[in-house]
Amino acid sequence: MKQHLALNITCPKGLEGLLADECKALGAEVGRETVGAVSVSAPQEVTYRLCLWSRLANRVLLPLNDYPCHDADSLYAGMKAIDWSAHVAAGGTISVDFAGSNREIRNSHFGALRCKDAVVDAFQERGLDRPSVDKQRPDLRIHVRLRKGRAVVAIDFSGESLHRRGYRQAGAMAPLKENLAAALLLRADWPGIAARGGALIDPLCGSGTLLIEGAMMAMDIAPGLQRRYWGFSGWRQHRPDMWQRILEDAQRRQAVAMTRQWPEIRGYDAGGKILAQAQDNIDRAGLQSQVRVSRRELANLTRPTHREMNFGLVICNPPYGERLGDEAELVHLYRHLGQRLLAEFEGWQAAVFTGNPSLGKRMGLRSRRQYQFLNGTLPSKLLLFDVNADNAVKERTSAQGQPEAVAPKLSAGGEMFANRLRKNLKQLQKWRKREDVSCYRAYDADMPEYAVAVDVYGGAVHIAEYAAPSSVDEDKARQRLRDTVEACAQVFELPETKIAIKERRRQRGTEQYRRQSETGEFLEVEEGQAKLLVNLHDYLDTGLFLDHRPVRLDIAKRAAGQRFLNLFCYTGAATVHAGVGGARHSTSVDMSNTYLQWARRNLSLNGLSEVRHRTVRADCRQWLAECDEEFDLILLDPPTFSNSKRMEDVLDIQRDHVALIEGAMARLSAQGLLIFSNNRRDFQLDAAVTEGFCVEDRTSWSLDEDFKRRKKPIHYCWYITHR
Template sequence: MSQRYSFIATCPKGLEQLLASEISALGAELNRETVGAMSFSADVATAYRICLWSRLANRVLLVLTEFRGESADALYDGLKNLKWDEHLSTDSKITVDFNGQSNDIRNTHFGALKSKDAIVDYFLASGTQRPSVDKENPDVRVNVRLRKGYITVAIDLSGESLHRRAYRSSGAMAPLKENLAAALLLRADWPGMASRGGGLIDPMCGSGTLLIEAAMMAMQIAPGLLRSRWGFTGWRGHDQIAWDSLLEEARALRSKAMAKDWPEIRGYDANGKVVAQAEENIDNAGLSRFVKVSRRELAQLAMPTHRTVPEGLLITNPPYGERLGEQAELLHLYRHLGQAMKAHFTGWQAAIFTGNPDLGKRMGVRSHKQYQLLNGTIPAKLLLFNINSEAFVVERDQAQLQDKNAASDVQLTAGGQMFANRLRKNIKRLSKWKNKNEIECYRVYDADMPEYAVAVDCYGSAVHIAEYMAPVTISEEDAERRLREVIEAVSQVFSVSAGNIAIKERRRQRGKDQYQRQAPRNSFMELREGQAKILVNLFDYLDTGLFLDHRPVRLDIAARAKGKRFLNLFSYTGVASVQAGIGGARFTTSVDMSRTYLQWARRNLSLNGLSEARHRTEHADCRKWLKSCEDQYDLVLLDPPTFSNSKRMDDVLDTQRDHGELIDDTMRCLAVDGLLIFSTNKRDFSLDESVAEKYQIEDKTRWSLDEDFSRAGKPIHYCWYIRHR
């Protein structure tokens, strides 16, 4: 019978039970489980098998001795008393890894130095040559651990950590360790799904670790087969015959597996450089025929249609806050991921490994099991989902939960009734157009009657009222009375309580008091424009985050954007960039001076599954940015404010005065066959004649006004399509 030894296998915290099952299945006899480690008994061949086949272990340590001691002298004496010539040759290169401390041994460096001295002195005392020290490429790595007054001495059979499979030549930002990736797949029951022909998709695959581990697991390829260095080859007790036999067996199994068809494994990432890294790693692993990756935004996530897959696993490790930005942006990424799961992957399983578990609750799908783990030093959770209707969480629309009968009892004044009748007439006139085009956000009323100088906009089930400045001939009391009548009529017509109507009320004061503002609610609503999801906030800001009158232009951008480089100047909340991204733009750049609006833009992009890798935001004065821009764009939106004297600007921006220079600077960045869309809301604007002399101009003003804005009189905005001659 082969000699049996005592061993310790280490692993990341939280994987102990999985590791115990694994090494037991590989033939070891389990002894004791501790945090991040499992002790076991086995012969040398079984220990080698665990080194080669363990998907979870960090190290396999051959225990030489354990003794009581906390002092430096006890450490030295205990190690010097070992028969080191049974384990090391005199010409061996060694290094010592020391863990732990005591009152006498204050740091790991001192502990390692004392341990090394004991080993070297053992050989010197016997009159033989002493081993040399090589921290980078040792023949033998000695592991010494001091814990709770006991010192454990072992030979590290692994060499470097077993999680290093030797296929990763380069890694994306914050890659998963290979053994942690394997643990996620085991917890999600990927081996079971793979055995039944299921597929696997990672929509944010990074450098491809989950994909490669999944393929090796499904194909039963030994995870250590690509490694060339092992800790046991310099150990004097090494059994080369046993090791060669294990290698031959593993290579034969791999060759057999490579000849078969296996479940489809696909990965996507928005970052082209990261996709290239993943492809290189997959090729290093020899799995290019079985694992496919491509550059794709989360917005494009859907079930592959070229092959029928009976079941499958959607697994991913989304970006953490430090990798993508603020929690608010991540929230919308998670919501989009949850919506894609519900829309395209019903019947599949999902596994989301997240360092932001609270965001997992916002996905709209209820997880049925969770595991607490660490990703390096970051606390994280693995959330498991059965993607079916029973797990879907229906988010309640607060606007629909209110008592819609609350407004029905309000008795309108004659003026209020007249205003209500006009609202109903406009709603009827617009209904066919609105329904045909699936429009959620539109203008119902815009100062149609001089007595009621307000704009009324619908945002889904919510209503927004903006009061225009009353003429000086109208008293403050009359202005307030008419606004009350407007609010009561809107409340009754739309069956919404007055407290849930957003009101932007303009006063005659100037400066900061020009607009009366309700207390901030941080109340963002998610609505649709075409294929894009948009966040609007009706209460907290002067504007809602969506300029309704530019709807046709934005939708035209979406229709034109495929393969284009899109630039959004004075980008506001980035809705046009979202439309370009949804339309398939190669990349977008959004430039604005407001950090608040750029953050809002990043939220909108995240909500639509559009990553910062391809959709960049730039905090800058657009005029300065254009002067230094050296890039070329195929499609540009230039929609400057009518007037701006921001403190962050060196001088005042006056669109009437400055638009010629702005257009010239923008055209310098426009590709030869590109299109510039120039728009302004200045009511008495006049396009400089020099612009028409230099460039090909097409007046799109009337076309760019949908039915809710196509009223008589001066248009709410002007719009031109400008090209190089």
């Protein structure tokens, strides 16, 4: 009777059931399933087959000892009690993979070191040559896990994780591990589809993992054939003759497979670099004749026509958006994927693996089944579809005759947010109509748990998320932001692709000027008589501070015949208002070339020439100190804090506002007006200003209806004149 080994086969969480079935198929007797592992009993020959043929396992472990471990001494004693000479030759090489901790053992490196010392001492005390450490390819790889007061010691027959097949270059981008890709293919019934002659297509193939795993699965190629190192190679009970027979059998099966015609396996991707990487992986796997990839946009996805393909599997792992701003933009991709499936692959099966199942709902197809997985640490789902018209989700049609994405049912939180948003819009309606306001703030953290600002720019919506406190769970914050987006889509009757989302964090130095994305898309809006350009995607801010609307409109009323100076001018919106209001000439000063270019575009949009409306790139404080011109109307709206490299010193508005105001007042005509504003929440105007000049607090007046809901003003504003 063959001696059986009691083994522990590990796998990614969620694959245990599939792994148990695979182990049975390879000849092992399956015992208990635990989280991320399956216990089996198998003769040595089957153990080798598990190592070579498992598509799902991470490691094949042979447990040696399981004992109480509360400190370094008990860890050492339990390790030393094992007869290591039965597993590795004297003078051989070892490596210890240690994980876990307790009150006494807090460092994995220390734990591994104590285990290594125990093994080495066990040999030395018997007068045998001590083993040395080889972290790359040791004769024996020892696997130690410390958990719940017990140490479990095992030999790792895998050598390294079995998901590393050997065809992927080190350091290459790998969004999917190979064994997870194999699990997805199994759940999608690819082996059954391939057996019936069906094709396999990945329209977003990336580095080609799904295609390569699918080909090896269909062709009966052992996934471990390209591996050059195994953890059992230096094991003293290793049977090289037995292993060689199993290896040669797998090689023979591969050679036979290469002579046969197999179903069409194709992949597409829009990126040239990633496609080159996929081709390299395919070549390394020796599958260049069986797997073909080519460059193609999803918009051009069609069923290949050079061979008759009546059925098959379309499978892909689309991007899911690390930020919700990305997610909203990806809605279109998922929707288009569903459209292409219905248009080109009627009667096929489809499988979409995503870390954001809500995006899967935008495909316009009802899934017939869903499976939960973990992609690394990210909870993900595999959505399975029967591609036919009966499973298509009907779209609504907008008033303009354009199809709209089907609106999902709002969560309880989303409904609550939508109700508050509708209430705000109703309260603002009369004011907006009376004042002809098309750009305004519809919501501003009115409910603490939904800490976002929702701004409307004509027919577009912009959501800025305030950074959540560290006490707020990241997943909950993300879900609430998703609730916000879906609620805005329904309330404003907009597709989510028309909603811009940004996560707002404190910026340092020039970070506020850096691009957040690269759309280059500007939207023209109107405010009073001015036309202004906003960008809802590329920068932290949009180019128009809505809370300063009353001040800008007042500048337009006062500007006729005046000499206007705009300090810290940003995108020049106030300068445009002064220009259309009839200013004699204007000067706009800022350090950001990006914003000054934006200001010039705004001026040009309104027919205002640079001859009369000049822009100056400079530090406002230095420029004021060197300026000898006089102005009748000055806007001074500095940032709260700035430490730009182009400045000689940092700017702190609380510390520096007196000097700034005095410098501006030195350039103000006798009957002129200085408008001073800033948005530091705890700002206090220094008494020196009120003692030296006539000061009128206009804060309350300067806040329109859309900003009066706040408990504290979003900015402060004073009108200052000479005594």
